[in-house]
Amino acid sequence: MTATVRPDGRQLKQLRELKVEVGNLARPDGSSQVRLGKNMVIASVFGPREQHPKFLALSDRANVKINYRMATFSVGDYKRSFPSRREKEISKVLSEAFSSVVITKHFPRSSIDIHVQMFESDGGSRTAAAIAVSAALADAGIPMRDLIGGIATGLYGDEVCLDLSGHEDMKGTGDMPILYSPELDEVSLFQLDGKFTFDQFKESFYTSIESIKEIVEVIKQALIAKYMKVKDEIAVVDDEEHEEDVQTIIQDTFISESVAEPTADETPKFNSSNISSFDPDDVPDGTTDIPEETVVVEPAATELREETAVEAVSEPVSEVMAEPVSEPVSEPIPFVPATEEAVVEKTTEEVVKTEPVEDETWYEDSLGLKPMGKKETLSNDDVLRDIEYSFEEDD
Amino acid sequence: MADFKVVANAIEKNHIIKLLDSDRRLDGRSKSDMREIKIETNIVGTAHGSAIVHLGKTKVICGVKAVLSAPWSDYPNKGSIFVGFEASPLSSPSYRAGPPQDHAIELARMTDRAIRESECINLEDLCIIEGEKVYTLNIDLYSLDDFGNLYDACVLAAVAALATTKIPEVEIVDGNVSFTDEVRPIKMDAYPISVTSYKIGDHIVTDAEFKEERIADARISFGTTQHYIVSGQKGGKGAFKSQEVMDALTHSIQKASKIREFFAEELGLDLK
Structure with a gap:
C-alpha cells in the first residue's frame, strides 16, 4: 500500500476533485455542470412534458429518457459525431437507473427528457454524467425517491483504486462503475469489466458505496448553494x-x-x-x-x-x-x-x-x-x- | 386511463409473485434453477465456427468468421475480436426489422465484454505479421427464439462457437497474405459463463423465462471465468439493494461453475 502506485499521486481510496454547480443554464427546467477531475459534463432537464412520439407514452407513468453524448473534441482522437454503440448503451443504462428513483407514477403519459453532454472525458465519464443528471433533476424539481451518486472503482497495478482516471482505466485490469442511492441502499446502475477476484470485487463494491455517500453530499451542497446565492443577492440590494x-x-x-x-x-x-x-x-x-x-x-x-x-x-x-x-x-x-x-x-x-x-x-x-x-x-x-x-x- | 397492457402485466406480475412466495415458477422450476441447456456445434459450413444454443425454449445462433485486417495502431501484435448481435425479427413479435435498437446494442456489448475481458482468446495468437496483418474474429449472434434471458444464451453461444472455431492458416507470397485450405483451432484460455438474476418484487430468480422477464423489475448479469469476475451489467428500471448484488454474484459464480462443467463435457474441453 503505497501512495505512489497512482500516476497522479493520489491515495488508493482518494477521489479526484469534484465540483458540482446547478442552474448554470437558463433555458432548461433544470441544469448542472460537473467536473470530476478533468471530466467536464453538462446536463439539462426538460419536462415533464408531452411524450413525442405519442405511441411511446406510458399510460401509468412517465418515460425517463437520458441522451448521453460525447462532444467530438472530448477525447484524444477526433470522435465521429454520430452516436456510437457505447453512447447508446450508456444512454440506455442511465435511463433505466434514473427510472428507478424518479417518481414516474406522478406524471403519466409524459416524458422527462435529459440531455447530458461530455465536453472533456478522462475516465469515469458515465458516473460523472450520472452525478450531473442527478443534480439537474433535483434542480428541475422532479420528485425523486433519493439522489443518485456514482463512481467507478477499478484495478490498477493490482490494487483496488477508487475513481480511476482515463490513464488508469486504460492500463488497469478492471473497471466497475456503480450508481447508488445512499438513503435507499439501492444500486441503480452496475457495470463491470476486467478481471476481479471475489475479494477484489467485494472491496471495490463497498469502497464505491462509501464514497458515493460523500458525492451525494457534494450534490446536496451544490443545490443549497444555488438558493444561498439568491439570498445573498437580496442582501446586496439591502446594503444599497x-x-x-x-x-x-x-x-x-x-x-x-x-x-x-x-x-x-x-x-x-x-x-x-x-x-x-x-x-x-x-x-x-x-x-x-x-x-x-x-x-x-x-x-x-x-x-x-x-x-x-x-x-x-x-x-x-x-x-x-x-x-x-x-x-x-x-x-x-x-x-x-x-x-x-x-x-x-x-x-x-x-x-x-x-x-x-x-x-x-x-x-x-x-x-x-x-x-x-x-x-x-x-x-x-x-x-x-x-x-x-x-x-x-x-x- | 390505464390501458390493457398495464392491467394485464399487473395481473401477471401478481400471479408470478404469488407463485414465488412458495418458491414455485410458471414452468415448475425453483427460484435458483436454470433451464436446460443444449448445445449444437458446427452448424454452418461457411462460418469458421458456429453453434446453436438452447436455453429452455430460448434459442440463439452464433457464427464466427475470421477475416484479415490491419491491427490497431496501439496494439500492433494483437488480433482483434468484434461481437455483434441482431435481434432478428423472426425471433419475437416485438422485434422489428431495421437498425439495431438499444437493447440489441446493450446485449452485443455485454457479450463482447464477457468474451474480451475474460481474455479467453489469446489475441497475440491471432497476429500474422506484426503491425501489418492480423486475424479479426467477427462473432455474430442472431436470436432465433426469444423466450427470455438472451443475455446468458448469447454468451454461451459465443463461447461454444469459439471453442469449436477453426481458423484458416495463411500463406505469405511476396508480402501478400492469403488464406489456405488448412485450418487450425484457436487457443482458448478461459471459458466465461454469464448467469443473470432477475428481481421480481422481493424475489431474486435465476434465468427468467419471457413472461417473468417482461414483468421483472430489474436484472443483473455476471460473467465469470474459473477464477475471475469479468463482466457485469445491471438493467431494468428497478434497483438492487447492495446485499442483493452480493447474493446474486455468489449465486452466479456457483451456477456458472456447474454450467462450465457441463459445457466442457459436451464439447470435450479441458478446463485445467
Missing part, C-alpha cells in the same frame, strides 16, 4: 438601501399573488416543487435575513404558508425527495398534467384569464420558464388537486 427593490423581489419571487412585473435580471428563477416537504416552522431561517422593512409582506406570506401546510397533510407526496428549500417558496409546481380534464377542473376565473394557448406554451408557463408570480399560471391548489385527481383515476 433599495428597500422598494427588496420588497418587489420578495413579492415577485415568493408570492404568487404579486401583480408587479418582475424583471428578468433581478428575479432569480426558482424551480422548487417541494411544497409538501416545506415545514412552516423552518421558514424564519430564510426570512430572518430579510430586512425589517419587508415585514409588511409577512401577513401574505404567513397565509400562504398555512395553505401549503394544510396541503402537505393531505398530499401523499410528502416523503418526496427534492432539493433543500431554504426560502419560503410558493410558486407553482413545475408540472401540470396537460389533460383536458385538468383544464375543465380549474375554477372558471382562472380559465377565463388563460388564453387558449398552444400546449407547449402552456407547459412553459407552468414550468416557470417565464417570470413567475403571474396570475395566469395555475395556483398550487389547482396543481395539487389535479395530481390527486389523476391518482383517483389511476385506482
